[in-house]
Amino acid sequence: xxxxxxxxxxxxxxxxxxxxxxxxxxxxxxxxxxxxxxxxxxxxxxxxxxxxxxxxxxxxxxxxxxxxxxxxxxxxxxxxxxxxxxxxxxxxxxxxxxxxxxxxxxxxxxxxxxxxxxxxxxxxxxxxxxxxxxxxxxxxxxxxxxxxxxxxxxxxxxxxxxxxxxxxxxxxxxxxxxxxxxxxxxxxxxxxxxxxxxxxxxxxxxxxxxxxxxxxxxxxxxxxxxxxxxxxxxxxxxxxxxxxxxxxxxxxxxxxxxxxxxxxxxxxxxxxxxxxxxxxxxxxxxxxxxxxxxxxxxxxxxxxxxxxxxxxxxxxxxxxxxxxxxx
Numbered sequence: 093x094x095x096x097x098x099x100x101x102x103x104x105x106x107x108x109x110x111x112x113x114x115x116x117x118x119x120x121x122x123x124x125x126x127x128x129x130x131x132x133x134x135x136x137x138x139x140x141x142x143x144x145x146x147x148x149x150x151x152x153x154x155x156x157x158x159x160x161x162x163x164x165x166x167x168x169x170x171x172x173x174x175x176x177x178x179x180x181x182x183x184x185x186x187x188x189x190x191x192x193x194x195x196x197x198x199x200x201x202x203x204x205x206x207x208x209x210x211x212x213x214x215x216x217x218x219x220x221x222x223x224x225x226x227x228x229x230x231x232x233x234x235x236x237x238x239x240x241x242x243x244x245x246x247x248x249x250x251x252x253x254x255x256x257x258x259x260x261x262x263x264x265x266x267x268x269x270x271x272x273x274x275x276x277x278x279x280x281x282x283x284x285x286x287x288x289x290x291x292x293x294x295x296x297x298x299x300x301x302x303x304x305x306x307x308x309x310x311x312x313x314x315x316x317x318x319x320x321x322x323x324x325x326x327x328x329x330x331x332x333x334x335x336x337x338x339x340x341x342x343x344x345x346x347x348x349x350x351x352x353x354x355x356x357x358x359x360x361x362x363x364x365x366x367x368x369x370x371x372x373x374x375x376x377x378x379x380x381x382x383x384x385x386x387x388x389x390x391x392x393x394x395x396x397x398x399x400x401x402x403x404x405x406x407x408x409x410x411x412x413x414x415x416x417x418x419x
Contacts (some may be wrong), residue, residue, distance in 0.1 A: 095117055102279050106132040121133050147199060166207070197247065212241050212261050224386050229287065248261065261344040291409055305373075305376070310382060311354070315381060317355075338365030
């Protein structure tokens, strides 16, 4: 395949590029480097610097590449994704996550790219009653980030129907871990979910880890969330692209661990490897007891299931951060 990866210098996008290159595919990365890193782009991928909202630059990239060999698939990873930031800067999220996708779809339609893989989020579900998200559940986002991703999803379905295009929408929760090479990984320290927070405690960046609540209706009293290793996620995007090319049909699937992990399970797994302190504090307002993904559709349609464990997520994330801090 020849693949355009928009946002391919970011955390998840760069891992998708690595897996595409390993699988023998031709890759062009398009990224504005606002949050991504040029050094994280695989050496065998061609790189074009540009913003997803800049139609002129984006169209020039596709036209130049298509003149040599047309793209088979475009993948989108160029989203803003920090929930607290989306609450304080909703207009920026709509501009990038909705208008950016609109421009990209317009260029894809004009240049004849028929297959589109979209990196979405389980935040589109909001807070499902039983804590398990299925693809056909109601989508009631509770923040601008989830709202903008849902708006993009809906636009994708309408545009693809109008222009005889196929889409693969992949919804997932928290992503963790680093590539086995330790050349790329998660560099952000400002994320609010448990794995980066555990790593900060393990590396001495924070004095101790705070666990919000110990009296939830779960087996150990702590919240249950879904986590997925970034390498498993990257491979799912390739399977999604292959599905589009093989079946000439569209799909929407969840990706996750299949059962989720409690905060205490994450902490216990980390403490087997690292020495750090933690404490229980009051619940955070609005935190549901359980949020996980039903991944049966991904198993059935893509033949995909997660292969890397929670321990491997934690260990690779730690090793990557340690390597970066020693440079």
